[in-house]
Amino acid sequence: MQLADVPSLRAALLTWYHANKRDLPWRRTEDPYAIWVSEIMLQQTRVAAVIDHFKIFMDRLPTVTALALASEQEVLALWSGLGYYRRARMMHKAAQSLVANHQNALPSTSVDLRKLSGIGAYTSAAIASIAHGEPIAVVDGNVERVICRLAGWEEASGAGATAQDREIGSLANRLLDPAHPGDFNQAMMELGATICLPRNPQCTACPLFTECKTRGEHKTTPRPKMQSRPIGYALVLRKTRSRQATQEVLLEQRPAAQSVMPGLWELPMLNTPEVPEEDLLLAVRHSIMQVNYNVQVRSATAKTVRAHTVEGGERHWISLTQAASLPLTGLARKILKRLELLPAALS
Numbered sequence: 001m002q003l004a005d006v007p008s009l010r011a012a013l014l015t016w017y018h019a020n021k022r023d024l025p026w027r028r029t030e031d032p033y034a035i036w037v038s039e040i041m042l043q044q045t046r047v048a049a050v051i052d053h054f055k056i057f058m059d060r061l062p063t064v065t066a067l068a069l070a071s072e073q074e075v076l077a078l079w080s081g082l083g084y085y086r087r088a089r090m091m092h093k094a095a096q097s098l099v100a101n102h103q104n105a106l107p108s109t110s111v112d113l114r115k116l117s118g119i120g121a122y123t124s125a126a127i128a129s130i131a132h133g134e135p136i137a138v139v140d141g142n143v144e145r146v147i148c149r150l151a152g153w154e155e156a157s158g159a160g161a162t163a164q165d166r167e168i169g170s171l172a173n174r175l176l177d178p179a180h181p182g183d184f185n186q187a188m189m190e191l192g193a194t195i196c197l198p199r200n201p202q203c204t205a206c207p208l209f210t211e212c213k214t215r216g217e218h219k220t221t222p223r224p225k226m227q228s229r230p231i232g233y234a235l236v237l238r239k240t241r242s243r244q245a246t247q248e249v250l251l252e253q254r255p256a257a258q259s260v261m262p263g264l265w266e267l268p269m270l271n272t273p274e275v276p277e278e279d280l281l282l283a284v285r286h287s288i289m290q291v292n293y294n295v296q297v298r299s300a301t302a303k304t305v306r307a308h309t310v311e312g313g314e315r316h317w318i319s320l321t322q323a324a325s326l327p328l329t330g331l332a333r334k335i336l337k338r339l340e341l342l343p344a345a346l347s
């Protein structure tokens with residue numbers, strides 16, 4: 001790409017962004033904490049799923065201090081449904097270290113931000129450029145795709161990937177508008193998310209059409225193959241004897257050796273995933289990373305549950321109202337919602 005083209009590319013992209021950007025809650029603020037929360041939530045999670053979680057999280061924990069003082073269970077409960085819970089745990093740990101060592105505030109440079117738990121090159125560049133105007137390019141998967149197509153490079157993977165990552169980062173920094181780094185970075189990400197789509201780029205609507213080397217004539221990276229796996233859970237309910245006669249559900253926390261989500265609450269897991277038709281309450285699909293789980297839920301009673309489920313987790317009877325505010329796994333929340341067992345306002 002000729003450097004002479006760069007000023008017109010910047011102008012075209014920023015004009016397009018200001019006219020077309022989606023109105024997202026984290027775009028109405030320059031608060032570094034809010035930008036941090038949104039960027040961590042957005043990693044590997046769809047924007048639509050993040051919007052409500054972000055609003056509730058910021059309502060309950062609006063500052064670094066509030067996050068640091070919250071219990072891990074509360075943080076995980078607010079994260080429930082977003083998946084990849086390690087992100088929430090690391091953010092919580094980073095907030096505690098900021099309160100202990102940095103006067104409750106995030107550092108303002110990308111270099112210092114990277115010293116915090118869970119903040120890498122992408123997140124540090126996003127916070128520093130958007131909140132503090134540091135001229136550093138953000139390179140996420142969307143930006144990477146746009147840059148490769150603009151420059152006419154094939155997307156590399158495996159052996160060539162690291163060298164190409166460096167070239168992509170270097171070109172992204174040359175294109176970055178140093179006068180508006182936050183808006184420019186968000187514009188590149190927005191273009192990748194809404195126009196320069198992985199499989200079907202909308203080139204005729206693209207503000208960079210004139211400068212682009214490929215204009216849709218690129219090789220598409222094949223979509224990774226999803227695996228399919230059956231899995232089953234037991235739903236056990238009981239009525240309390242109190243005057244309100246509330247309903248309780250049997251939930252468990254499984255140890256790290258048995259669960260990819262230790263510390264989160266889930267339904268007891270069945271020892272055989274397939275459920276006889278007469279006991280089948282619900283069949284639902286749930287995807288985690290590259291796996292499509294075909295989930296079957298069977299009804300069981302307090303007496304029969306041991307015979308059907310894998311033991312080893314710590315089980316408790318929890319009222320359905322309380323369950324809604326616990327850190328449930330995304331799948332447990334989905335099952336309870338589909339069966340209309342969670343109070344609507346809290347689910």
Ligand code: SF4
Pocket residue numbers: 146149150195196197201202203204206207208209212213214215216217
């Ligand atoms: S012209 Fe097409 S391929 Fe090129 S950047 Fe725009 S949307 Fe992507």
